[in-house]
Amino acid sequence: MSIARCLCLAALALPAISATPAVAADHVVGPMLGKSASAELVAARSSSVYPDGRGLPQGRGDVESGRTVFREKCASCHGPAGEGGPGGHLAGRGPLTGPDADKTVGNYWPFATTLFDFVHRAMPMNAPGSLTVDETYSVTTFVLFLNGVVDGQRTLDALSLPKVRMPNRAGFVWIDAKGQPEP
Numbered sequence: 001m002s003i004a005r006c007l008c009l010a011a012l013a014l015p016a017i018s019a020t021p022a023v024a025a026d027h028v029v030g031p032m033l034g035k036s037a038s039a040e041l042v043a044a045r046s047s048s049v050y051p052d053g054r055g056l057p058q059g060r061g062d063v064e065s066g067r068t069v070f071r072e073k074c075a076s077c078h079g080p081a082g083e084g085g086p087g088g089h090l091a092g093r094g095p096l097t098g099p100d101a102d103k104t105v106g107n108y109w110p111f112a113t114t115l116f117d118f119v120h121r122a123m124p125m126n127a128p129g130s131l132t133v134d135e136t137y138s139v140t141t142f143v144l145f146l147n148g149v150v151d152g153q154r155t156l157d158a159l160s161l162p163k164v165r166m167p168n169r170a171g172f173v174w175i176d177a178k179g180q181p182e183p
């Protein structure tokens with residue numbers, strides 16, 4: 001007997017053996033948790049930035065302004081130099097193959113654009129989505145500086161950020177995009 005036929009028979013048999021009356025799908029009541037997301041909220045959260053830079057907004061930021069953003073909005077959880085705190089470290093560890101191995105932006109993350117994307121949507125953890133685009137470019141540039149990826153004079157924007165070569169860029173095996181050129 002096919003599975004479809006089995007299910008059909010089971011459905012026919014259910015009203016006869018069940019004490020609960022059948023409930024139409026459009027009358028099912030959910031757990032009454034949360035509230036519907038407004039169109040504005042969905043639009044604000046729907047940005048996606050890709051490794052090649054698609055989705056990056058116009059704007060720019062440099063290391064020095066990023067230092068200020070980091071001191072005011074990040075250091076309480078990640079330490080003044082990103083070396084750690086309740087939010088964990090973002091910099092200051094050796095290579096993943098060394099004795100002090102632990103993931104940071106510098107020794108693990110393959111794309112600088114992901115750092116922008118993550119920070120813009122999720123950080124600071126107590127006020128996600130509150131950073132302006134320029135603040136996000138600035139603090140991204142500063143975190144890259146803390147990791148020795150860019151120098152202290154650097155300014156980054158939508159064109160230059162995707163070109164930053166991350167130290168662990170070659171440390172990943174590409175298995176999910178067969179036939180596609182790597183970004």
Ligand code: HEC
Nearest residue numbers: 073074076077086087090103104105119123124125126139
């Ligand atoms: C209130 C505490 C708090 C503040 C403030 C905060 N963070 Fe975080 N951050 C966290 C926590 C906790 C995590 C770990 C989240 C997780 O693993 O899901 C995290 C994770 C991160 C990560 C990912 C690290 C990794 O390798 O997985 C980055 C990057 C980051 N934060 C950047 C920032 C930046 C930049 C700011 C300031 C704009 C900031 N954070 C402010 C708590 C905070």
